Amino acid sequence: MEVLGDWWHGWEFINTNKGFEKQHPNVQRNIVLDKLRFKDIIATQWTLIKIWEHDIKNGNFVNILKQYFKD
Secondary structure (H helix, E strand, O other): OEEEOOOOOOHHHHHOOOOHHHOOHHHHHHHHHHHHHHHHHHHOOOOOOEEEHHHHHOOOHHHHHHHHOOO
16 A cells, blocks of 8 residues: 655646646656556556545545455
């Protein structure tokens, strides 16, 4: 499970038309590293659950987890 801060991991870039080059350098680095890390995790046949900061704040993380844990 990965819990991602909205600003630090580029939620705005991922979900809007705001360009990569307009992101803060630290955010750019995190976006690139996240993509590589997620690719490696998925390649090992692990299930990757990503929860964003706003999902925790608004309580939606419960619905996300229910998708993976049906019991």
